[in-house]
Amino acid sequence: MSNIVAIVGRPNVGKSTLYNRLTETRKAIVDDMSGVTRDRHYGLAEWTGKTFTVVDTGGYVAGSEDLFEIAIREQVLIAIEEATVILFMVDVTTGVTDLDDSIADLLRRSKKPVLIVANKVDNNQLLNETHQFYSLGLGEIYGISSMTGSGTGELLDETIKHF
Ligand code: GDP
Numbered sequence: 001m002s003n004i005v006a007i008v009g010r011p012n013v014g015k016s017t018l019y020n021r022l023t024e025t026r027k028a029i030v031d032d033m034s035g036v037t038r039d040r041h042y043g044l045a046e047w048t049g050k051t052f053t054v055v056d057t058g059g060y061v062a063g064s065e066d067l068f069e070i071a072i073r074e075q076v077l078i079a080i081e082e083a084t085v086i087l088f089m090v091d092v093t094t095g096v097t098d099l100d101d102s103i104a105d106l107l108r109r110s111k112k113p114v115l116i117v118a119n120k121v122d123n124n125q126l127l128n129e130t131h132q133f134y135s136l137g138l139g140e141i142y143g144i145s146s147m148t149g150s151g152t153g154e155l156l157d158e159t160i161k162h163f
């Protein structure tokens, strides 16, 4: 069974941008799931000779805020079930939001390894602002820029240690 790395987090933090970066030369395996979690993509990635499956989660549901939160919650619960390692992505340019806090609550109760990925660290000044995410109570924070790829090597080094 292949190792699975799931990227979770609220909308617009950059999950799909990281997913595309990690899987860009690979073919997506399958785009499945029905119901609320219709936006869930699986792709193959490789780092220093280790191959693994990356899961991009969306879960956008048109309608009320409540439905929206339920969809994200469902994505996180599936990730807790199936993933070897969970990448919990947050956005350094917006800081900690209520939705980040509720996702963190779910993840803290799981036994799965969780790495906090502070995305949109496009320059060194922003790296200093990643410390605020220690308040999520999930341990180490990896500052990256999904756009430029900065910091992703260190994140992947750490990720594959859990395989
Ligand atoms: P998702 O909803 O979490 O999948 O987020 P997306 O990957 O769709 O990205 C949301 C927005 O953030 C898009 O406009 C991206 O171009 C932008 N974005 C993603 N990664 C970065 C980054 O590292 N730096 C900056 N400045 N913008 C980013």
Ligand code: MG
Pocket (backbone or CB within 6 Å): 015, 016, 017, 057, 058
């Ligand atoms: Mg997305």
